Amino acid sequence: MTHTPAQNGAAVDGTELETALQEITAELQSRSERGQPADYIPPLARVDPAHFGIAVTLTDNRLFAAGEAEMPFSIQSISKVFTLTLALGMAGDSLWRRVGREPSGDAFNSIVLLEHERGIPRNPFINAGALVVADALLSRARAPRETIGEILRFLRFVADDESVAADPAVARAEKATGHRNAALANYLYSCGNLNNPPDHVLGVYFHHCAVTMSCAQLARAGAFLANGGRNPATGRSVVSPERARRINALMMTCGHYDGSGDFAYRVGLPSKSGVGGGILAVVPGVASVAVWSPGLNGQGNSLLGIEALEMLSHRMGWSVF
């Protein structure tokens, strides 16, 4: 049977989607090979890899979910989609003088390219790029606490949920163990590509990485990217359609770091991963999908989260290719 994929959320068959989510969840909950949780951030290392949840928000605001879709988890680098969105709203295209738009082909915490490329990070999703983005946000408010507050207010706005918060224990653990990020921040500062003290930038970065959300909250938060920049829950514009397209483009090429090519090949959707085991994927014009399985693969991306999205994209005909 040739599948005619829905071109917008309202055309999606709810029964077909519900069945797909239930069957994918049952299959992946039964798997023994689940990857390993992030071991370098102590609170994340203790998360049970048996967890699995998935949620889909359609552009007509219908929400479908399966598994532990209401259980909060550390969104980690998925938060970089939202800090980038904020920074572009504040600095516009001038941001691209300080950070590139190219995939790095290296690990998310790699420092090797920074020296070769004069302290200009390849893209805003690798850690070095996210530190530059955090610095850009900090330069408006000056105080880390105010900047963190601004990021949380934005996440609550796009999720339409005032309960979104950061886990202070995770932020503290990252500060205590984040020596690699401290090296990145100080190297960026030495190249003149941080305008604020490295410790202040790191404080903002660790806190936005420590935000906890459930799959349901995250799917809602990312829905504006599937809906031409407009939040389907509130009808309010978050970014222009053009900016939504460009953020999606960066998610497609850079969202899974040195696993981005394989993800595009297998799933065919703009996405952003986090070492907490979450993935946010965007089906432009149709849906926002959030999946959580804490076990990671060698690139620090969710092993079963990728497989769930591959299965869902195939069943629903959602690949953009």
Ligand SMILES: NC(=O)CC[C@H](N)C(=O)O
């Ligand atoms: N890919 C990730 O989620 C990495 C984020 C994590 N806070 C780090 O800096 O290493």
